[in-house]
Amino acid sequence: MSCRRSEALAFSLVTEINHAMARLVDIWDSIGIMEEQRVERMQTVKKHIDELLHSMIMEEEALKHRIKSAVITFQKQLDTLCLELALEPNKLEEDLTVLQMEKNLRCRVESLQKEKNERLRELSDLKKQDEDLCVTLCATPYYIPSGSVPSRTQLQELQEHVKKLDKEKESRVKVFSGLRDDIRSLMDEMGHEPESSLERESICPDTDIFLLTHDNIKALKLLLSQLEMKKESLISARDKLKERATSLWNRLSCPEPEGEAFREAAMSTLSDDIRRWRGYVEHLEELQMAQLEEVIDKVRQELVVLWDKCMLGPEQREQFNVHLRDDHYTEELLALHDTELLRMKAFYETVQPILEDLDKWKRNLEEELKSRVEVWEKNQGTSFLVQGQRIMDYISTQWEEHRLQKDKEKNERMTKKTETSQFKTPTKRPLGSTYTTPTPNKIKKTANMLAPRTATVSSTSSASSSSGSSSTTFLCVPGRPQLSAKRTKTTEASSSLRVPLQEFNSDKKPAPMSYSAFTSELSKKANTDAFLNSTVKEML
Structure with missing residues (x-):
């Protein structure tokens, strides 16, 4: 169609040129050219x-x-x-x-x-974010060759990389903020003034002063740890000053106004509180110097109480007794007593579990005590003494003393039984004798006396065979043993009784008897030995 239009247009152009030339010829003819x-x-x-x-x-x-x-x-x-x-x-x-x-x-x-332009623009934005984050986090930027157009895959990976760094930044900012807040709080609590550039920067309000690197995080964690240790040291120093003040206050029997310091609230910072307690201790120490004799006597009383608690023997106490007898009251003597008191307090703290076990042993506990003592002696490199003896020797001594006391009490009971069981043997009236025994008063018969058994024992000797025979009659209660037999049985039983630690120290080494077992036995034996003889026991 378009071809036909162009051909028609060309034909029309030729036609118009022909018409134009014909027109020109007509004009020229009319003019007479x-x-x-x-x-x-x-x-x-x-x-x-x-x-x-x-x-x-x-x-x-x-x-x-x-x-x-x-x-x-x-x-x-x-x-x-x-x-x-x-x-x-x-x-x-x-x-x-x-x-x-x-x-x-x-x-x-x-x-x-x-x-291409869109990719380059996106790359430019992402690279700028990546570079900023990498500088802050001290990380490696995502590599894309310079002068090249990134692919869609590269742009996506770069975008993921930027998101990851952004999340890491948020995490580190949170950690940094927490560490700086904790450091600032600790410094305020202690009243600590920043000393190093790190301490000054850690509490600076400018959040961009720190690069969020792992090294900086480690540095802040280390600083926080050091400040926490310093806080513990300050608290320990304050508590020691407070304990010292309490000890001095109790020693000096200070009037009530002096005790107001104990009821005062803590100061704004630990440093201020330490200065307050240090001043109070210095004041009490000045008062102590004016009352040396009374103070030293009170320290001596405390020492004796601690010695008793620690169960020290005479040989252990003898080393310090020379100072206890010293009546030349000086600051040096007080210092010696204070040093010994502190040593004994520290010693008591280390051996308190053993002493508690020793107390428990009285109720029931021996093997655990032995193992704990062995551990303590191994750690301390010295023997643990009770009343001047190694603890197991001390326990053996206690068992031996118990056994001797038990034997002594048993012998005393046997002596009383022997004296009580002795009585006079009645004799029969000779045949043909006119001697008449008085008629006993009538008594009410009990069930146990209704049918007594009689036993006749005859004895003949060379002297009686010539003068005549005589017989002796006893009234026997059923089940009543002879006194000599009971004594023999009791003696054999007592001789067979052995103390646990004696057996522990012997070659056989049977299972040791616990304290509760032997106290139970002692109680049971006491109830059994309360009967004076078998007659009374039988009637009961």
Whole structure:
């Protein structure tokens, strides 16, 4: 259709030129222009037409050349963009005119150029964020070759990298903020003034003064740890001063106004509190110097109480007794007593578990006490003494003393039984004798006395065989043993009784008896031995 329109337009153009030339001829005829002049004029017309057409042809040829050049240029640009953007090379459609080819290439180049610009702009923004975060966190930036256009995959990875660094920054900011708050709080609590640049920077309100690096975090953690240790040291120093003040106050029996310091609230900082207690201790120490004799006597009383608590023997106390007997009251003597008192307090703290076990042993505990003492002696490198003896020897001595006391009490009971069980043997009246025994008063018979058994024992000797026979009669209660038999049985039982630690020290080494077992036995034995003889026991 378009071809027909162009052909019609060309035919119309030729027709119009022919009509125009015919018109010119008519005009020339009417004017009377001669043939030579007509030819000249026609040549002029032809020249104008030729020049116009030539000019138009040149312009169109130039246009054609520009289009072909543009096609080549766009094709090169397209190939470059595809390479930069990591895309497949562009393929042109077949049977395209130059103008269509130029248009398609131009549109494709414009599209890819827009894509390239967008990637470069996104890369620029992400790289700026990445660089800032890496500087703050002292991390390695994401590597993309300079001068290259990143691929979509690279941009996505860079974006993930920036997000990861951003989260890491938030985490470290939280850690930094917590550490700096704790450091600031500790310094305020202790009244500590910053001494180093790190301490000054750690409490600086500027949050960007610190790079959020692992080394800086470690430095702040170390500083916090050091400040916590210093706080513990200050608290310990304050408590020691307070304990010292309490000890002095109790020693000196200070009046009530002096005790107001104990009821005062703590100062704003630990340093201020320490200064307050130090001043109070110095004041009490001045008062102590004025009452040396009374103070030393009170320290001696405390020492004796501690010695008793620690169960020290005479040999252990003898080393300090020379100072206890010293009546030359001086500051040096007080210092010696204070040093010994502190030593004994420290010693009591270390052996208190053993002493508690020793107390428990009285109720039930011996093997655990032995193992704990062995551990203590191994750690301290010395023997643990109770009343001047090693503890197991002391326990053995206690068992031995218990056994001797038990034997003594048993012998005393046996002596009392022997004396009580002795009675006079009645004799029969001789045959034919006129001696009449008095009639006993009538008594109420009990169930146990209704049917007594009689036993007759006859004894004959050479003297009685010549003078006559005599017999002795006893009234025996059922089940009543002879006294000699009971004594023999009791003696054998007592001789077979052994103390646990004696057996522990022997070769056989049977299982040791616990304290509760032997106290139970002692109680049971006491209840059993309460019967004076078997007659009473039988009647009960």
